[in-house]
Amino acid sequence: MVTSTFxxxxxxxxxxxxxxxxxxxxxxxxxxxxxxxxxxIVFDRVEGAYAWDVDGNRYIDYVGTWGPxxxxxxxxEVIKAICEAAQKGTSFGAPCALENVLAEMVIAAxxxxxxxxxxxxxxxxxxxxxxxxxAFTGRDKIIKFEGCYHGHADxxxxxxxxxxxxxxxxxxxxxxxxxxxxxxxxxxNNLEAVKALFAENPGEIAGVILEPVVGNAGFxxxxxxxxxxxxxxxxxxxxxxxFDEVMTGFRIAYGGAQEKFGITPDLTTLGxxxxxxxxxxxxxxxxxxxxxxxxxxxxxxxxxxxxxxxAMTAGIKTLELLHQPGTYEALDRITKRLADxxxxxxxxxxxAACGGQISGMFGFFFAAGxxxxxxxxxxxxxxxxxxxxxxxxEHGIYLAPSQxxxxxxxxxxxxxxIDHTLAAARExxxxxx
Ligand code: KE4
Numbered sequence: 507m508v509t510s511t512f513x514x515x516x517x518x519x520x521x522x523x524x525x526x527x528x529x530x531x532x533x534x535x536x537x538x539x540x541x542x543x544x545x546x547i548v549f550d551r552v553e554g555a556y557a558w559d560v561d562g563n564r565y566i567d568y569v570g571t572w573g574p575x576x577x578x579x580x581x582x583e584v585i586k587a588i589c590e591a592a593q594k595g596t597s598f599g600a601p602c603a604l605e606n607v608l609a610e611m612v613i614a615a616x617x618x619x620x621x622x623x624x625x626x627x628x629x630x631x632x633x634x635x636x637x638x639x640x641a642f643t644g645r646d647k648i649i650k651f652e653g654c655y656h657g658h659a660d661x662x663x664x665x666x667x668x669x670x671x672x673x674x675x676x677x678x679x680x681x682x683x684x685x686x687x688x689x690x691x692x693x694x695n696n697l698e699a700v701k702a703l704f705a706e707n708p709g710e711i712a713g714v715i716l717e718p719v720v721g722n723a724g725f726x727x728x729x730x731x732x733x734x735x736x737x738x739x740x741x742x743x744x745x746x747x748x749f750d751e752v753m754t755g756f757r758i759a760y761g762g763a764q765e766k767f768g769i770t771p772d773l774t775t776l777g778x779x780x781x782x783x784x785x786x787x788x789x790x791x792x793x794x795x796x797x798x799x800x801x802x803x804x805x806x807x808x809x810x811x812x813x814x815x816x817a818m819t820a821g822i823k824t825l826e827l828l829h830q831p832g833t834y835e836a837l838d839r840i841t842k843r844l845a846d847x848x849x850x851x852x853x854x855x856x857x858a859a860c861g862g863q864i865s866g867m868f869g870f871f872f873a874a875g876x877x878x879x880x881x882x883x884x885x886x887x888x889x890x891x892x893x894x895x896x897x898x899x900e901h902g903i904y905l906a907p908s909q910x911x912x913x914x915x916x917x918x919x920x921x922x923x924i925d926h927t928l929a930a931a932r933e934x935x936x937x938x939x
Contacts, residue, residue: 512900516560517548535669542892542907547899552579554918557904565904566923570914573753573778576837576866577827578918584782584823591819597811604818611825612780612788615761618749618770622790623799624813628752628777629657631787634807635775636661636715639746641805642795645712649703651694653723653880653910654716656750656775660685667722667880672908693879694720695728697735704743713746713772714739718763721753721912723880725861725869733769740772746795752777752787753912756825758865759834766864779828782820785811833917837866840924841915844868847928855935857890869912883910890938897934903927 524531530538532546539546550560555578557567570576577584591604609622625631636659640646650656655668660681663670670678677686690707692699694716704711714736720726740747749771755762756779764771773791780786790796798805811817827833845863848870852859860877861870871877871886872894891909898905903926906913 512563513561514545514547514559514563518545520548520560521546536672536906536908536911539907541672541888541909542895544892544896544899546907547904554578554580555916555920555923563902565899565902566919566927567904568913568915568927569904569906569911570916571783573757573914574781574783574824576757576779576914576916577782577824578916579783581824581827581918583827584820587819587823588784588816591815594815596816597814599810602813602815602818604815604822605813608780608818608821608825611822611829612776612790615825615829616751616755616774616776616790617761617764618772618774618792619790620793621796622788623796623807624818625787625789625807625809626785626811626817627657627787628750628775629659629787630809631752631775631777631789632656632662632715632750633659635748635773635789637807638773638789638795638798638805639712639715639748641798641803643712643744643746645710645745646688647690647707647711648688649690649692649700649711649714651716651720651880652691653694653726653883654720654750655722656715656717657752661689664689665691665880667720667910669908671723671880671910693881694723694726695732695878697732697739700736700739704739704745709744711743711745713748715748715750717753718749718751718767718769719754719758719864719867721867721869723883723910724871724877724886725863725867725912726877726879726883727862727864728767729878733763733767737769737771746772748773748775748791750775754867755779756828757867757914760829779824780821781817782822782824784817784820786817786821827917834865836917837915838863840919840921841866841868843921843924844915844927845870847924848931851928851932851935855932855938857935857938858887866915867912868915871909893938894934897938898927898930901930901934903930 652665653667777787858874860875873886
């Protein structure tokens with residue numbers, strides 16, 4: 507057994523003080539380590555594939571600030587570009603040529619996007635796209651999938667994933683019943699359930715929104731035919747198909763899941779990577795739909811800091827770095843080594859586990875599997891996961907602090923990092939009851 511020389515004194519002090527100042531001591535619930543237990547780690551700085559905490563411990567980081575750090579944390583070219591842009595001011599509140607540049611890059615990259623609107627988070631992108639779905643179709647009902655997370659706007663907090671699942675919240679108080687009566691849910695990967703909802707609500711469903719590869723119930727890829735089936739069902743019912751690619755966009759391919767799986771949704775939401783570590787979200791899609799958005803059309807949506815030059819600059823530089831030959835092959839190779847290695851070690855040490863990866867996104871469950879939906883994911887051994895998470899932390903590996911999250915690699919992760927991670931996993935799993 508590892509004699510833990512793992513010191514977290516400063517993290518404990520800072521987190522104790524934080525809990526008096528901010529609810530749960532955090533700015534976002536999942537960071538509080540509630541579902542894995544133990545002392546949350548207070549970061550001091552990040553660079554490349556690594557994070558250092560306030561006690562000086564170094565970690566190989568597989569959260570990457572939940573996706574944005576795909577080029578590696580604090581990439582020198584991104585930092586340099588941000589510093590240069592900051593000399594000209596951080597926000598204009600007026601049109602800025604950099605918005606054109608990032609918009610052109612997003613439109614060129616994502617098959618479904620003919621026009622785009624920038625906002626400041628994935629939540630804002632999803633709540634705006636929901637309003638647009640309803641404005642364009644004149645219908646109020648939407649379909650989402652159990653375990654999928656589309657940010658914390660009221661109408662999405664129905665059987666949501668990510669932090670809602672992590673904390674085991676039934677949904678959230680403060681969300682009026684009448685806000686969620688129009689939110690219908692179905693199990694992921696279940697076309698029959700979606701077909702039934704359309705049959706039960708003829709002419710009332712504005713559209714279907716989903717994570718095309720689920721990352722917020724743990725990592726759950728679409729079964730063959732599922733995405734194509736949704737495309738057909740929505741088209742047949744005069745409804746819209748919306749891909750929430752806040753996590754998968756520019757992560758599993760430069761053109762996201764819609765490029766990877768060859769499905770063209772009507773609307774797409776983006777976030778995380780397109781901000782390069784600064785707050786950016788976006789929604790976009792068919793021109794005829796997007797021209798409903800004010801001031802071109804009547805659907806209102808706005809934001810003080812939307813499209814600010816600093817965030818645009820970080821996004822532009824990040825996409826430039828990603829749009830190099832071999833980027834996604836490199837991410838796929840290194841992440842496949844990690845995921846395959848983890849599953850092999852679990853098997854060799856007698857633990858039921860399943861999971862996988864697509865490019866730089868991965869996940870595994872302590873469950874025999876297979877995991878096709880949220881119900882399957884909930885069968886995972888959460889106690890074993892929390893012990894594994896703590897053990898890996900003590901070996902300098904920082905994994906997402908929840909079984910209901912995905913993991914992320916970056917262009918900065920090396921084969922040596924993967925070797926080190928797998929060695930730690932073998933040591934921890936060998937002592938895992
Ligand atoms: P933000 O508002 O957190 O930028 O984006 C919301 C969102 C929307 N759609 C998808 C598919 C997402 O994954 C997210 C946010 N993801 C979580 C992690 N699973 C953010 C981390 C957190 O909540 O602290």
